[in-house]
Amino acid sequence: xxxxxxxxxxxxxxxxxxxxxxxxxxxxxxxxxxxxxxxxxxxxxxxxxxxxxxxxxxxxxxxxxxxxxxxxxxxxxxxxxxxxxxxxxxxxxxxxxxxxxxxxxxxxxxxxxxxxxxxxxxxxxxxxxxxxxxxxxxxxxxxxxxxxxxxxxxxxxxxxxxxxxxxxxxxxxxxxxxxxxxxxxxxxxxxxxxxxxxxxxxxxxxxxxxxxxxxxxxxxxxxxxxxxxxxxxxxxxxxxxxxxxx
Amino acid sequence: xxxxxxxxxxxxxxxxxxxxxxxxxxxxxxxxxxxxxxxxxxxxxxxxxxxxxxxxxxxxxxxxxxxxxxxxxxxxxxxxxxxxxxxxxxxxxxxxxxxxxxxxxxxxxxxxxxxxxxxxxxxxxxxxxxxxxxxxxxxxxxxxxxxxxxxxxxxxxxxxxxxxxxxxxxxxxxxxxxxxxxxxxxxxxxxxxxxxxxxxxxxxxxxxxxxxxxxxxxxxxxxxxxxxxxxxxxxxxxxxxxxxxx
Numbered sequence: 217x218x219x220x221x222x223x224x225x226x227x228x229x230x231x232x233x234x235x236x237x238x239x240x241x242x243x244x245x246x247x248x249x250x251x252x253x254x255x256x257x258x259x260x261x262x263x264x265x266x267x268x269x270x271x272x273x274x275x276x277x278x279x280x281x282x283x284x285x286x287x288x289x290x291x292x293x294x295x296x297x298x299x300x301x302x303x304x305x306x307x308x309x310x311x312x313x314x315x316x317x318x319x320x321x322x323x324x325x326x327x328x329x330x331x332x333x334x335x336x337x338x339x340x341x342x343x344x345x346x347x348x349x350x351x352x353x354x355x356x357x358x359x360x361x362x363x364x365x366x367x368x369x370x371x372x373x374x375x376x377x378x379x380x381x382x383x384x385x386x387x388x389x390x391x392x393x394x395x396x397x398x399x400x401x402x403x404x405x406x407x408x409x410x411x412x413x414x415x416x417x418x419x420x421x422x423x424x425x426x427x428x429x430x431x432x433x434x435x436x437x438x439x440x441x442x443x444x445x446x447x448x449x450x451x452x453x454x455x456x457x458x459x460x461x462x
Numbered sequence: 463x464x465x466x467x468x469x470x471x472x473x474x475x476x477x478x479x480x481x482x483x484x485x486x487x488x489x490x491x492x493x494x495x496x497x498x499x500x501x502x503x504x505x506x507x508x509x510x511x512x513x514x515x516x517x518x519x520x521x522x523x524x525x526x527x528x529x530x531x532x533x534x535x536x537x538x539x540x541x542x543x544x545x546x547x548x549x550x551x552x553x554x555x556x557x558x559x560x561x562x563x564x565x566x567x568x569x570x571x572x573x574x575x576x577x578x579x580x581x582x583x584x585x586x587x588x589x590x591x592x593x594x595x596x597x598x599x600x601x602x603x604x605x606x607x608x609x610x611x612x613x614x615x616x617x618x619x620x621x622x623x624x625x626x627x628x629x630x631x632x633x634x635x636x637x638x639x640x641x642x643x644x645x646x647x648x649x650x651x652x653x654x655x656x657x658x659x660x661x662x663x664x665x666x667x668x669x670x671x672x673x674x675x676x677x678x679x680x681x682x683x684x685x686x687x688x689x690x691x692x693x694x695x696x697x698x699x700x701x702x703x704x705x706x707x708x
């Protein structure tokens with residue numbers, strides 16, 4: 217059940233590295249922006265700049281999809297959107313249940329970016345009787361006791377866990393026992409799952425930590441790695457960074 | 463103001479690639495878990511598995527910090543935590559203001575993962591008079607008119623924008639005009655900033671898209687890239703994926 221074994225298996229099956237898979241949604245976001253501006257074709261350099269990667273990496277990533285562009289023209293935006301969407305599985309609808317309807321669960325329930333990418337939130341569940349029955353983003357919150365029935369009735373294929381840490385593993389176990397094999401975890405805890413189940417964890421502080429790195433650079437730190445030595449780097453470095461991973 | 467120019471400048475200055483910087487918080491998360499279990503040393507293989515990367519990449523990443531471990535022993539957990547925290551700038555406090563106190567802003571205001579990494583939320587701001595004055599996670603929401611004063615008075619160095627898309631650019635401009643050079647953007651819009659300002663964008667749907675990719679694989683799709691051809695890949699592939707980027 218190690219992640220490496222399965223990642224290698226994945227590579228052997230399809231030849232698409234995990235790191236490429238992780239960048240495809242970023243390319244897709246950039247391509248959607250181009251579509252909004254009625255751009256029909258895009259060079260690898262332009263698309264790479266918009267996505268915040270270098271163009272050689274972009275071309276290699278897209279070659280895994282069998283997409284090579286046309287010399288002197290670039291990539292056809294609409295077809296590339298179709299190819300990436302198809303590769304990611306976004307050309308079909310995915311039924312999502314959100315478990316835990318606190319502030320984060322509410323924010324996710326109303327998040328416009330889900331519906332536009334083919335994710336349909338079909339259920340909101342919480343254990344708190346004072347929340348059950350409330351209408352959030354047009355949907356009534358249901359009691360967590362209904363979890364298994366709701367998954368079966370509505371064909372839920374992805375569970376989003378947005379509960380406190382202490383509740384997450386138990387709910388994850390119930391979700392997996394109900395046959396769901398994809399879990400997006402916002403709870404601050406590492407979930408254990410059997411082989412065949414994908415868990416991805418979102419840590420909202422990671423992007424802040426990357427900003428702190430650059431903020432420190434701008435201030436001139438941290439200097440060399442002599443234990444506890446004071447910083448001695450020249451100040452004034454500036455950066456503009458587009459997030460490649462969110 | 464292109465991202466590539468500045469990224470290259472960054473590399474030349476310090477020799478730490480952006481991709482390595484993005485993985486350091488993931489290593490740190492894994493190391494904190496080891497500390498909680500009183501683990502004193504860790505091999506590169508163990509740490510790599512916990513972080514979801516391969517061990518060669520981990521060793522190379524850590525070598526940028528001047529950290530090479532000890533043959534047969536591995537890395538000393540406590541010292542590596544110190545090195546990474548120092549590199550990321552987490553050994554000092556960062557003062558954060560959250561702009562936009564809807565569901566997401568509330569979730570971020572109460573997010574435990576910020577304080578524990580050195581991020582102190584010193585202000586909550588909103589334009590909605592019905593929200594101003596409310597107490598969220600022990601802090602009173604202030605009117606957005608106070609933005610510039612609040613940044614100056616409290617020494618805000620990182621602004622978190624959690625507003626609707628339409629308001630984000632104007633608020634970003636005000637934040638930047640007040641001297642803040644790090645912006646974490648949750649609004650579904652690309653922000654324009656002058657050179658010297660770092661923006662990182664969080665798209666909450668990206669992890670879901672990666673799950674969809676694997677879910678589709680498990681179901682046997684999408685097959686080859688003949689336009690509109692039906693999927694013809696053997697079913698039954700399973701994966702376990704640890705999120706490397708959040």
